[in-house]
Amino acid sequence: MTTPPPPAPAPAPAPAPAPDGAGRPAPGTPTVLLNAQYLPASHDWRTTRGRADSPFRAETFLRAAQQAEAAGFHAFFQADFSGVNRAGLRAGPPLTVFEPFQLAALIATATTRIAVMPTVSTLHTHPFGFARSLASLDRISRGRAWVNVVSSFRPGTAIGMRRDVSSGQRHAQTEEFVGLARRLWSSWPPAANLPDPAGDRFVREDLITEVEHQGAFYTQSGPLDMGPYSAAFPFTLQATSSLAGLRLAAATADAVFAGTPTLGAAKALRRILRREVVAAGRPADSVALLPGSYLHLHGGHEEAGRLAEQRRAAHGPVGRAAVDTLRNRYPGLRLDGASPADPLPPGALSPDPDEVFAEFGSRYLPLWDLARTPGRSVGEFAAEVLALSEHARFSGTPERVGDDMRRWYEEGGVDGFQTILGNDFDALCERVVPRLIGNGAVL
CATH class of the missing domain: 3.20.20.30 (Luciferase-like domain)
Structure with missing residues (x-):
């Protein structure tokens, strides 16, 4: 088996562009x-x-x-x-x-x-x-x-x-x-x-x-x-x-x-x-x-797997308890009568992100994003949503x-x-x- 070449080294840090006005990055500069x-x-x-x-x-x-x-x-x-x-x-x-x-x-x-x-x-x-x-x-x-x-x-x-x-x-x-x-x-x-x-x-x-x-x-x-x-x-x-x-x-x-x-x-x-x-x-x-x-x-990778397992264990309720927690936390979801094993209803949330944001704000956009992937059960969807942080996690x-x-x-x-x-x-x-x-x- 051929060993892949090592990744190219990251570029060295460059100085930030000179500020424009009150500390703004210079206009037109592509900036992260x-x-x-x-x-x-x-x-x-x-x-x-x-x-x-x-x-x-x-x-x-x-x-x-x-x-x-x-x-x-x-x-x-x-x-x-x-x-x-x-x-x-x-x-x-x-x-x-x-x-x-x-x-x-x-x-x-x-x-x-x-x-x-x-x-x-x-x-x-x-x-x-x-x-x-x-x-x-x-x-x-x-x-x-x-x-x-x-x-x-x-x-x-x-x-x-x-x-x-x-x-x-x-x-x-x-x-x-x-x-x-x-x-x-x-x-x-x-x-x-x-x-x-x-x-x-x-x-x-x-x-x-x-x-x-x-x-x-x-x-x-x-x-x-x-x-x-x-x-x-x-x-x-x-x-x-x-x-x-x-x-x-x-x-x-x-x-x-x-x-x-x-x-x-x-x-x-x-x-x-x-x-x-x-x-x-x-x-x-x-x-x-x-x-x-x-x-x-x-x-x-070994530490990553261990930490992922710890996060899964710390997410709290699973199954019916997770679905109930999801309903309480996000009352705008339409999950009445759904059990954890049921497929996620297509009407649980609008498929239009503009409608979702206008009605519920940015808190519901990650739910809209996760709901786009087909094949999830209600319980799996609940577990994924409850595992999310408020902000992006890397x-x-x-x-x-x-x-x-x-x-x-x-x-x-x-x-x-x-x-x-x-x-x-x-x-x-x-x-x-x-x-x-x-x-x-x-x-």
Whole structure:
């Protein structure tokens, strides 16, 4: 038997393109957008490594940001969560240890190229305070500020205030929030900070414009009281799972963060996103789809099989219990009277992904994707669905994972990834990212 030749070595990492405006990749550059979220909780805190990467030390994040920058990531992402999850605190380190804007500013002073992307909750923040913090971060980072805008999912639980906004109003409130923040940003253009010796003016106050806003959610009088570094509003990411949220992002954001655990679901969502972007009057490719990705990196086939078996054992109920769990978790599925051994009914879910997304949101797109394969029983379908993660899961050697992630990009499923969890940040930076660089797609 002939031994196949070894695979060609991965191309060496190339430097990221020079940013355009507020940390944006240069226009026209074919790009796999990669954002790194470093969570010390990804490492087992019971181990020496896990204890060394303490989430309570800023140095932990500074080292990770510098490592991500050297690897070629576009942005270093910091999530933020309202409220205290006491059970989660018992299980491992908290996800939020530092206020995101303060940590982003610290990281910006310790790096030179990578963008810094804190999270802001529109539910618990005023647009003026947000615009002010973002302008300061933009100046500290010299144009490398990005931002993740969320409307929060735990209303009234944290950050020192109670602000109840109904689910039907959340998108309207976020749209007004972002629109007002953008107006405030442009009220003090960078040109105003160029001294005018002839006119004996240190700041060109005549270029600072007034903002008078009376809206459904906010009242704002006056311009921003400090000048941003960049004229362009920073690159904006919005998390969403609904059609209304996607339409908001299509009109106001630069990228969408959504859970797409299967490639078919990602392709469908990206196509729908591009349609909505065009409907909003923007170029189809002006809003990127950046789904989350869980990465479990290991040494080879034997370990892969063992981990797969562990995941199967941890999936919980099987048979009738799995079908019941599936019905409770996804009430939109039409499975009345179906038993685990029955063939999956063709009408369990619409065959049209546009209809599925419009009615149920992106959570149901992976179900639509799995239901397209014929021959599954209801029990087999339930087991597969319940085994899915919220986000894409990649497992294998670093080289295999890098190639799999690249395939998602090359087949039109994604414009990049949010690497939000993993077991080996070193291998991610040193061995996975190089597989995503080169051959026409650079960081």
